[in-house]
Amino acid sequence: MKFLMGDQSMNLEIITNPAIDVFLELVRNSYEQLYASPFIKANVASMILENKQREAKISLLTSYKLNSFYLNSSDITALKFFIENNVNVRNYPKLHAKTYIFDSEKAFITSGNLTLGGLQNNYECGVLINDKNTVSKLKSDFLHIFTDDQQVSIITEEILFITENILSKVPKEKKVHFEISEKELFAERHIEPEYDLYDGGIETITESLSGWRLDIFNLVSNIPTNVFELDRVYASKNHLQELHPENRNIEAKIRQQLQELRYLGLIEFIDRGVYRKLWKNI
Structure with a gap:
């Protein structure tokens, strides 16, 4: 199928599920693969690694949030598989796109994540682009x-x-809830209610952290609003100075540790000096 864009035509093929065979054929016949997928499951990660060329180079962009693993939307094991096989795996919390690029020649843009639901079982629709410029x-x-x-x-x-350590501490009887969080603060920033707040128990997090990470997590946890500003954490710098008298640059350390919590998928950067907690204080 050809679509006209300006004075040029572009080769597009509409792909609906099951798309797994088309996808794996692209994997087998390419040497550079770029994946952007918010969610990824271990079975699809295994398929990619088993079907790729030995010399193929893979880069993966995903959205790393604790609640995604708690709800089994994504698998820690999938990311382990990739990292163990020298895949460059990075976290982009705002990611929503599902884009798969092969050898700068073909791209598969779809509504489906790198899961069997996304590539086979659900009704998903996408396009396979065969235009090198695009x-x-x-x-x-x-x-x-x-x-x-x-x-x-x-x-x-x-x-x-x-x-993994946090999730291992979730009680077996703890049920997953799909409650919508309230828009508590900064409504003008258009922060919408989401299903991404971890409610496996705050103690499962605190028991898995230590040192500065734990101190900053506890301070942030005690802030009553879900969205908070950096100055709210700075307000506790005297307390932190008492805990860590050897540190002479408390504000810089606070920023560093907030970044660490962000890497762990526990907080989200909203705007300059503004963050959002990704857990429920329960």
Whole structure:
């Protein structure tokens, strides 16, 4: 199928599920693969690694939030598989796109995540683009975001270990709730209610953190609003100075530790000096 864009035509093929065979064929026949998917499951990660060329280079952009793993929307194991196989895995909390790029020649843009539901079982619809100029622009956009250290962070084995430790402490009888969080503050920033707040128990987090991480987490947890400003944490710098008398740059340390909590998928950066907690104080 050809679509006209200005004075040029672009080859597009509409793909609906099951799309797994088309997807794996792209995996088998490419040497550079760029994936952007908020959710990813271990079975699809295994399929990609089993079907790719040995020399293929893979980069993965995903949205790393504790609640995604708590609700089983994503698998820690999937990210482990990739990291163990030298895949560059990065976290972009704002990610919603599902874009898969192969060798700068083909791109699959779809409504489906890298899950069996997204590629096979659900009704999903997408387009396979065979136009090199368009794919080149998509690749450029992907790499622009992927290498933006202000918005994107590397997912490490240490981060996965801490997340697993938190989830291992969730009581078996604890049920998953799908409650919508309230818009408590900063409504003018258009922060919408979401289903991404972890409610596996705050103690599962505190028992998995230590040192500065735990101190900053406890301070943030005691802030009554879900969205908070950096100054609210700065207000406790005298208390932190008492806990850590050897540190002479408390404000810089606070910013560093907030970044650490962000890497762990526990808080989200909203705006300059503004953050959102990604857990429920229960």
